[in-house]
Amino acid sequence: MKTTLGLIVGNRSFFPAHLAQSGRAEMLRVLAEEGFDVVALGPEDTLYGSVVTMNDVEKCAALFKQRQSEIDGVLITLPNFGEEKAIANALRLSGLDVPVLVHAFPDDLAKMSIADRRDSFCGKMSTCNNLSQYGIPYTLTSQHTMAPTSAAFRRDLQRFAATCRIVRGLRNARIGVIGARPAAFNTVRFSEKLLEFAGISVETLDLSEVFGQISRLPDTDPRVVAKRDEVAGYVSTRGVPAEALTKMAKLGVVIDEWMAANRLVGTAVQCWTSMEQYFGVVPCTIMSMLSNRLLPSACETDAGGLLAMYALQLASGRPSALVDWNNNYGEDPDKCVLFHCSNLPKDLFAPGAAMDYQAIIAGTVGKENAYGTVVGRLKAAPFTYCRVSTDDLRGEITSYVGEGELTDDPLSTFGGVAVAHIPELQTLLAYICEMGLEHHVAINPAQVGGAVAEAFDKYLGWEVYHHDA
Known part of the structure; x- marks a missing residue:
């Protein structure tokens, strides 16, 4: 029972963009290890495949519309604070009506300088706030911030996949x-x-x-x-x-x-x-x-x-x-x-x-x-x-x-x-x-x-x- 997720990588212009690059790569690796297929923008489409500008939003929405029949759910991952309006707009314009999982990377206490601090902890709240305003229901991970490689996050992914399969299966059954x-x-x-x-x-x-x-x-x-x-x-x-x-x-x-x-x-x-x-x-x-x-x-x-x-x-x-x-x-x-x-x-x-x-x-x-x-x-x-x-x-x-x-x-x-x-x-x-x-x-x-x-x-x-x- 393979599950296909649309992936939105959050990013924000005045936060370290390299975190979006490494975070996207890490998340894609974990999703592959857990047996998921993924629909996502690539670095050839936007900066590191992330969604920040309205141009990025339109590209993401168009991709999700094109692959709508394949997508069982959407994973939002925040390697840094993320552009919350862009994320919500991408989902709205895509027309998708599927479960959404919101994930935020944890900060490392040894990397809290301006060059490496994520602030995803805070950004997740803003993303959820905007999704709520847009009327888009979403699922939270078991901890507020989580390393994608952790066993707990992998369990969250599999539970979310089960939710996605139930929703897809019962709609139009x-x-x-x-x-x-x-x-x-x-x-x-x-x-x-x-x-x-x-x-x-x-x-x-x-x-x-x-x-x-x-x-x-x-x-x-x-x-x-x-x-x-x-x-x-x-x-x-x-x-x-x-x-x-x-x-x-x-x-x-x-x-x-x-x-x-x-x-x-x-x-x-x-x-x-x-x-x-x-x-x-x-x-x-x-x-x-x-x-x-x-x-x-x-x-x-x-x-x-x-x-x-x-x-x-x-x-x-x-x-x-x-x-x-x-x-x-x-x-x-x-x-x-x-x-x-x-x-x-x-x-x-x-x-x-x-x-x-x-x-x-x-x-x-x-x-x-x-x-x-x-x-x-x-x-x-x-x-x-x-x-x-x-x-x-x-x-x-x-x-x-x-x-x-x-x-x-x-x-x-x-x-x-x-x-x-x-x-x-x-x-x-x-x-x-x-x-x-x-x-x-x-x-x-x-x-x-x-x-x-x-x-x-x-x-x-x-x-x-x-x-x-």
Whole structure:
């Protein structure tokens, strides 16, 4: 997941210009080491590739406009005080609407003469002041001034890159909803109009269309044969009837082709209980395989859960899962059990995950119609949890996010399960209940809560409760 940053090098005429030259070179070197592509003025364009005059501003803005489709975010670096108006004007004239990171070089106490003193410490405040006046949102580094080569700044860069990926990915995202909301699941209601207003389009596909397309697929169709082999190779299918595997394969072919035709980044699928009663399998394995391929798939037409999965995936580059906040864990107030039937992606499981039947739903539709879950224990790992919802009455997209640990505490139960440790869990649970939020939550085995919260709040304008803040 390579990220491309537009780079603005600050400079000011009566400050040491050689600092802009060396600072630009140092920053470009660090960005290359951290895996970024860069769009920046060169020394052939302006003095040391910095932005000072209105002529520099116009050159920078024109370059950013020309490369707009490539740029995920902008890094402003201040090797000296910098010309704050020029920086703000360059951003305004470029027309870019991307995250902005403001960085300032630290002064060296051994180099405080007129020839070498930076004053970036002060200049950063002036740059931020002007960006605020221009209505341009921006991100700060974890310390006011930082050496680009420091480990802390490199972490800031990677966190900022995650924020950039979330913002780019969610703006103009296209998601698919397959089937109708199950009648019993009022909890997953959402507003398509609020999502559309935020740039997120929802494409729908009725289950009757899915089943109709499946009915026209012979078992010997090469696409079905290939998908059946893929299903059989995904996890152990011991004891699963061959007929069920073929049904799953056909479902997978139809969903794959619909997603490709509509350029969808993820799906939310009706399961309970139409899929089992009228088709004869659960869709969990196909959904697990999609999520594992970084095409997140959420249960019960939960579009908000899907968007949370997608945001976490954009931040970390790893598959996300959708789970239930499901059980207390003994008497520990900061631990709980996370559960789903499950369609969790294979990459999150400890060794031993296997295909099975959905034990809860089998009591209603029969075991023979409930094959296709992926069950096992999730690996112990740091993780981030996230929820996105639409508040129709207030016309807002709302969210919460936080971090914790998936533990290896003992647990004997069924489905796809994990024990989670979350500091101040009772406060979080009270917030969820007080706000009337859903029982589904997205999880991802990486700690990216800060990047998600900043993307949602500062750059997308969504309401965020950041539990760790």
